[in-house]
Amino acid sequence: MSLSAVIVAGDGAERLDRCLTSLRGLVDEVVVVDTGSSGHSAATAEQHRAVIAREPWQGDFAACRNRALDLAGGEWILSLDAHERVQGDRAAARAALDDPGERIAFAVRFVPRAGWTACREHRLWRRGHDIRFRSDVHDTAVPDITARGDPFDLITIDRVDDQRARAVQHAREAPMLLAELARRPERVVLYDHLARVYEAAGDSERAVDTWKRGITVARARDRADADDRLLYLDLVHHLLARELVDEDLEVLVEEARAALARTPTLELAAARIAFSTGRPRDALEPLEWLVGLGDDEIIATGVSYDERVFGEWPWSLIGLCRFSLGDDAAAADTFRRAERCAPGDASYVVRRRLAEARAGTSA
Secondary structure, three states: OOEEEEEEEOOOHHHHHHHHHHOOOOOOEEEEEEOOOOOHHHHHHHHOOOEEEEOOOOOOHHHHHHHHHHHOOOOEEEEEEOOEEEEEOHHHHHHHHHOOOOOOEEEEEEEOOOOEOOEEEEEEEEOOOOOOOEOOOOOEOHHHOOOOOEEEEEEEEEEOOOHHHHHHHHHHHHHHHHHHHHHOOOOHHHHHHHHHHHHHOOOHHHHHHHHHHHHHHHHHOOOOOOOHHHHHHHHHHHHHHOOOOOHHHHHHHHHHHHHOOOOHHHHHHHHHHHHHOOOHHHHHHHHHHHHOOOHHHHHHOOOOOEHHHHOHHHHHHHHHHHHHOOOHHHHHHHHHHHHHHOOOOHHHHHHHHHHHHHHHHHO
C-alpha cells in the first residue's frame, strides 16, 4: 500500500509546515500545488520533500486539486487543505489500508472549526476510478465516489483557525461564489457557503439575507435536496448564537423540524422558543435529549455542530427551566454544569448562587 497526500497551497508557509509535519509516518508521498504564493510555501514543501507544481491561480479550486491528483503516484489519495492537520493512529491507519477489501473510499473524521464536533467527509480514496474534483468553487469529489465510503475513524483531520488567512480566503471566495450563483442559482449549497463567508466577515445582515434567499429557492423546488438542511441549520445556529429568538425563528424551526430528521440545532431552537413563550416543561425534553447524546450519535447526524449545542447552552436553559418551575436544587446543579462548560462566564455563577440561595431558603 502507498498513500499520497494532495494539497493546494497559497501563502501561509507556517500553516503548510504544520500540515506537512502532521503527515509524517502516515503518507508515502506529498503533492503540493502552489497557486502563486510568495515563495515561502514552495520552500516549505521542498523541505518536506514534497512533489511541487506551480499552477497560476485561475479562480478554479477543482482544477488545482485535479492537477495534484494527476501528479500523485500512490495507490490511495488523502485530500487536504494547507490549513488542516491530521491526528490519530498512523500505524493502524496504514494497516487498515493494507487490507481494505473491495472498498474504494472512506469517510474520515473531520473537525471543520475549532470548538465544533466532528463529522465525516470523503477525503480518502483509491487513486483512479475516475474520481475527480468538480466545480470551480465549493469543489468536491463526492459525486464521483459512487459508493458511500465506510467510516474511517483511525485518523482525524482538523482545520486550524487562522483569522488572517481566513479573511484572505473569504475575500477570494465571495466573488467566485457570486459568479457561480449567477450561473447556477438553483444550487442551494452555494447560498450556504456564501452566507458563511459573510458571517465570518462579521456581516450578519448580509449572511441572514443570503441564507433566506437560499431557503426561498429550496421551497420553490418540487422535491427536497440533501443540502437544504445546511441552510436551515446554519441560519438557525447563527440566530441562536446571537440570542435572536423571535417569530421568524419560530416559523423557520417549525418548517425545518417537519421536513428533517431530528436534528440537534433545531431541537435547541425549539427548546429556546418554548421557554421564551412560557412553556418551560415543553423545553425540557429536547434539552435532555441533547445532553444525553454520545459522540457516535452526534457524528451519525452527518453534520458538525458548535460544541455548545450539547453542553453549555442546553445545561444553561435546563437550569432556567428548572428555576422557573421552582425546582431550585436541580437548577443549581444544571447551572453548575453550564459553569463547567464555560468557566469564564460569570452569569452562570450568579445564577447558580441564586438557585442555591433559594433552595436553601425553601429547605
